[in-house]
Amino acid sequence: DSGVTQTPKHLITATGQRVTLRCSPRSGDLSVYWYQQSLDQGLQFLIQYYNGEERAKGNILERFSAQQFPDLHSELNLSSLELGDSALYFCASSAGTGYLSYGYTFGSGTRLTVV
């Protein structure tokens, strides 16, 4: 157990639907990062939150959004799902942010299948 909890582990949904992925960071970590991993694209950074505020944005589609709550857990919302959104979605956490981040810890991921 890495200390980063992601739920659910597996999700199967239809095209056009909306899903929410949840992440609880390791105790004491203020930063949460979301990544998407597909076979052809590798591990792609989506977005980072630090202590409730968006800090960095990567290749995140407009159909996707995220937020970090006061208790520091984070949710990634994926809407108008397409077949190509099928992937592993990882959450990671760290104590700091940017160049001061240390100890990125990853959760076990949520496998999303869009049918």
Place this chain on the structure above:
Amino acid sequence: SQELEQSPQSLIVQEGKNLTINCTSSKTLYGLYWYKQKYGEGLIFLMMLQKGGEEKSHEKITAKLDEKKQQSSLHITASQPSHAGIYLCGAVSEKLVFGKGTKLTVNP
């Protein structure tokens, strides 16, 4: 934006052999992480390198950071089937960016 290139993309070795995986950055490296991933599973932290010339070892895995070359290498000595998986390097910048990974197969 920073990009990381890993080589080789895949590697098949016989148990007991040594091997090296390289990670080259398009920009200056301020910190470099190595992770291991079993297919479809989460990332397991191996080690982090922060200073040029730094070298760290964990069991039979050694990683080095060559800041001038903007490169890191991961060396496995006397490989075992348990070493099989995907090795990912990640560079610390504004966020952690990853290479596409090196898939390692170790045949008994």
